[in-house]
Each structure stands twice: as structure tokens, then as C-alpha cells.
Amino acid sequence: MNGKIVHIKSFGCQMNKLDTALVSSALKEAGFSLTASVKEADVVLINTCSVREHAEQRVLSHLGHLKHIKENKPDLIVGVIGCMAQRLGDKLLEHEAVNIVCGPTQIPQIAKLITEALERNEKRLAVTEKILQKTSENQNQTLERFESAYGIEDKKIPSQAYVRAMRGCNNFCTYCIVPYVRGPEVCRAPEAIIEQIKRLASQGVKQVTLLGQTVNSYKYKKGRRIWCLADLLDAASAIEGIEWLKFVTSYPSEEFFDEILQVMADSPKVCNYLHIPAQSGSDKILRAMNRNYTAAWYLELLAKARATVPGIAIAGDFIVGFPGETEEDFEATVELLKKARYRNSFIFKYSPRPGTTADKRLEDTVPAEVKQKRIAELLAVQEKISDELSRDFLDKEVKVLVEGLSKKSHLNIGGSGDNPQLVGRTATDYIVVFNGPTSLAGQFAKVKITKTSPLTLFGELI
Numbered sequence: 488m489n490g491k492i493v494h495i496k497s498f499g500c501q502m503n504k505l506d507t508a509l510v511s512s513a514l515k516e517a518g519f520s521l522t523a524s525v526k527e528a529d530v531v532l533i534n535t536c537s538v539r540e541h542a543e544q545r546v547l548s549h550l551g552h553l554k555h556i557k558e559n560k561p562d563l564i565v566g567v568i569g570c571m572a573q574r575l576g577d578k579l580l581e582h583e584a585v586n587i588v589c590g591p592t593q594i595p596q597i598a599k600l601i602t603e604a605l606e607r608n609e610k611r612l613a614v615t616e617k618i619l620q621k622t623s624e625n626q627n628q629t630l631e632r633f634e635s636a637y638g639i640e641d642k643k644i645p646s647q648a649y650v651r652a653m654r655g656c657n658n659f660c661t662y663c664i665v666p667y668v669r670g671p672e673v674c675r676a677p678e679a680i681i682e683q684i685k686r687l688a689s690q691g692v693k694q695v696t697l698l699g700q701t702v703n704s705y706k707y708k709k710g711r712r713i714w715c716l717a718d719l720l721d722a723a724s725a726i727e728g729i730e731w732l733k734f735v736t737s738y739p740s741e742e743f744f745d746e747i748l749q750v751m752a753d754s755p756k757v758c759n760y761l762h763i764p765a766q767s768g769s770d771k772i773l774r775a776m777n778r779n780y781t782a783a784w785y786l787e788l789l790a791k792a793r794a795t796v797p798g799i800a801i802a803g804d805f806i807v808g809f810p811g812e813t814e815e816d817f818e819a820t821v822e823l824l825k826k827a828r829y830r831n832s833f834i835f836k837y838s839p840r841p842g843t844t845a846d847k848r849l850e851d852t853v854p855a856e857v858k859q860k861r862i863a864e865l866l867a868v869q870e871k872i873s874d875e876l877s878r879d880f881l882d883k884e885v886k887v888l889v890e891g892l893s894k895k896s897h898l899n900i901g902g903s904g905d906n907p908q909l910v911g912r913t914a915t916d917y918i919v920v921f922n923g924p925t926s927l928a929g930q931f932a933k934v935k936i937t938k939t940s941p942l943t944l945f946g947e948l949i
């Protein structure tokens with residue numbers, strides 16, 4: 488113990504949640520202790536997301552709040568890590584509240600940076616200068632050591648863990664900041680991933696989610712053999728203790744798709760869930776986004792998935808109001824969404840990101856109120872579909888992996904004492920709320936569904 492207390496706040500995607508978990512355990516290893524309260528903390532770290540402007544604004548307003556706290560507590564060290572740190576670098580360091588700026592590639596240095604900032608009260612910057620260049624072997628090894636040494640916990644949800652299959656992205660969809668903040672694609676060695684999953688399993692982890700921006704394009708040459716995601720899933724399925732395997736996010740691509748679907752169909756451990764964003768249903772917009780497929784081809788891909796894996800649940804992402812999106816283009820998106828019959832869609836308004844091709848070459852032509860109208864319409868169409876799909880579960884039994892206490896108190900289901908409201912997820916990623924003992928957290932349970940809503944199923948423990 489070095490006596491110093493750290494509070495970490497995390498914004499953004501699963502990648503960030505994993506980084507937060509890695510940083511947390513690295514800091515504990517280095518003698519820091521963690522707290523859920525900003526008041527108690529000597530150090531506040533914010534793990535940031537740059538994917539939309541709104542995410543960055545939330546971080547900036549949080550920094551404003553920390554600046555006030557520092558007026559009464561000038562020794563407080565504030566560190567910004569993650570995508571926004573890489574994107575803004577020294578500009579962020581100029582912020583009055585900020586002492587440390589550390590990009591995603593530099594997180595193995597975080598304990599050292601904090602120690603230096605505490606000792607010398609100097610500002611510390613660690614980001615990648617040339618982010619689009621291939622990461623050096625040295626850097627990859629450092630990240631790999633950090634990843635495999637500390638990637639053994641996700642304290643938030645018992646018996647579940649994220650494991651990175653690959654870092655970065657090479658796709659350069661024209662709206663997307665990810666390649667500019669997380670750098671080029673690097674796949675981790677299969678043996679490192681499998682060893683890590685074995686270790687997690689020996690510590691009681693039952694569900695592993697493999698992560699990558701385009702995880703289905705995972706590819707690693709080992710001797711004469713090329714490992715793809717299906718091989719990883721197959722090898723991980725053989726690990727004792729691992730019950731469920733999930734993976735996110737997939738890019739609509741034919742490469743390895745059949746193999747991945749087949750392992751899903753064949754292995755009871757590989758969950759029948761596919762998150763495969765379409766982004767738009769208009770071929771013109773898909774081209775402008777640099778997505779390499781047409782709407783018709785994408786729908787064929789989904790049809791193939793459903794034919795190979797009956798009962799598969801599919802989720803998607805969409806961006807509305809991309810530059811040049813006409814009413815007709817938007818209608819094509821509505822059509823695609825209806826035909827795809829997603830179990831759930833994540834829908835976003837286009838947000839220009841500095842430095843991306845769309846931002847440099849295309850004007851943000853769709854007015855804010857039109858974006859708002861389109862997002863509301865698309866959400867309503869999806870809600871109706873989700874509601875219909877959820878209703879199929881009425882009176883049926885589902886198996887869930889219990890996450891713990893339900894954060895929201897849902898109406899119509901009472902219960903307290905040793906029978907509080909719990910939340911779990913099915914293999915197909917449905918959220919299930921029911922009453923049961925807290926000791927079920929991290930265990931599998933069977934629930935009979937008595938009520939449904941578009942995104943949540945409610946039921947009774949069997």
C-alpha cells in the first residue's frame with residue numbers, strides 16, 4: 488500500500504470498461520487503493536470516449552466540476568485516460584483541472600505517471616505521436632504484458648469478463664474517430680487469449696466476451712495456420728468452467744462469416760447473439776460512409792445467419808443524419824431496420840468528428856431538428872419490433888446468468904429483504920428482471936417470463 492486513494496470514472500464502450508478494469512487492477516498491484524467516492528480520492532482518473540461530441544462534452548463538464556473541487560483540495564491529481572486523451576493530447580493538459588493525459592496505448596504507464604504527478608506536482612503527458620503508424624513490436628509487447636497480467640477481473644459483474652481479441656481498427660469508416668485514437672488493428676496471439684481465458688475460468692469466470700472493433704475479422708498467422716475468430720471460440724469452448732462465450736462487435740463481411748456461424752450453431756457455449764451494425768439502409772450513404780456493402784447484401788448476410796443459427800438474436804447500430812442523407816435515404820434505413828428485425832438497435836445522430844474524412848470533406852447538412860425527428864422515428868420502429876420479439880418469451884423459461892441487484896426499480900415487481908430484484912441476461916442478450924436471493928449473483932438461474940417490455944423481460948425464479 489502506498490496509501491493513496493484513486494477514484495476512476497469511466498465513459499464509453501466495452502473496450503473502455505475493460506481498460507478501466509485493467510487500470511484498476513494495475514493500480515491495486517502498485518499499492519493504490521480504489522474508492523467509489525470522489526471526496527475520498529487523492530487521484531481522480533477519467534476514462535474517456537471520443538466517438539461522439541456529446542461523450543466529450545460530458546467529460547469536459549465533469550472536468551469543470553473537478554476544477555471546483557480542486558479549489559478546496561489543490562493536491563488532488565486528475566488524470567484523463569482513453570480516446571479523448573489521445574485525440575486532444577496537450578490541449579487537454581492545458582485544462583486547469585488536468586494533471587495527467589494518457590492515451591489508450593500508454594495505459595501500462597499509468598501507475599508511474601500518477602506517482603510522478605503526486606511526487607513532483609508536474610503535469611504529465613503520454614500519448615502516441617503518430618497514431619496512424621503501425622504500433623512498434625515493443626509497444627505491442629508492453630500492452631500484451633499489461634493485458635495478460637492484469638486482465639483477470641471485471642469486478643463489476645461477478646463471473647463475467649471481457650477479453651480483448653484485437654486492438655484498433657483499419658476500416659476508416661468516414662465518420663469514425665476510432666482509427667485515429669486507437670490506432671491500426673493489432674490481433675493478440677491466440678495462445679495469449681486462450682491462456683487468459685483459462686486463468687479467468689480458474690478464478691470462477693463463466694462468461695467471456697471477446698472484444699474487438701471488428702472482432703469477426705480477427706486473424707492471426709501461427710506457423711502455417713491462420714487462426715480466425717471461429718478457432719478462438721472453438722478453443723475457448725473446450726476450457727472447463729467457461730459456459731458462455733460472446734463476442735462484439737462484428738463488421739458485415741463475408742470473410743470467416745460461415746466459420747463463425749458454424750461454431751455458433753455447433754457449440755452450445757457460443758451464444759447465439761450477433762451485434763452487426765448496418766449504420767444505414769441507403770447504398771448511397773453506405774458508400775459515403777466507406778462501408779463496403781449494400782443494403783441488399785447485408786440483409787442476405789443476416790438471412791444466412793438465421794438459416795445457420797436458428798433463434799439467433801441480432802442487434803445493430805445506425806447513424807441518422809449523415810451528411811447528404813435525404814428523406815429517401817432515411818426511408819431506406821427504416822426499411823432495412825424493419826426487414827432486419829433486430830432484437831435491439833443502437834441509434835445515434837451523426838456527430839462530426841474532427842480529422843475524420845466525413846468531417847473534412849462533407850458538410851454536416853442535416854439540420855439538428857431533422858436528425859432529432861429521424862432518430863425518434865427509427866427508435867419507435869425498433870421499439871415496436873423489440874416489443875413483438877419480447878412477447879414471444881411470455882410464459883417461457885429462460886436461462887440467465889445473474890449479474891446482481893437490478894439498478895432500476897421496475898414497477899410491478901416487489902420484493903425486499905433476501906428476495907430483492909435481480910437482473911440477469913440470457914445467452915441472446917435479453918435483460919431479465921426477477922426476484923431472488925443476492926447469492927445468485929454470478930450464477931446461472933432459470934426464470935419463467937410473466938411480463939415483457941421492448942428491452943426487458945420480467946419473470947419469476949424457478
Ligand code: 5AD
Pocket residue numbers: 538539662663664764766804805806835836837838839840
Ligand atoms: N457520429 C454518430 N455515431 C457514431 N458512431 C461512430 N461514429 C459516430 C459519429 N461520428 C456510432 C456507430 C458505431 C457506434 C459505436 O457509434 O453507429 O457503430
Ligand code: SF4
Pocket residue numbers: 656657658659660663664665666700701738
Ligand atoms: Fe469505426 Fe468503422 Fe472501425 Fe467500427 S469499423 S471502429 S465504425 S472505423
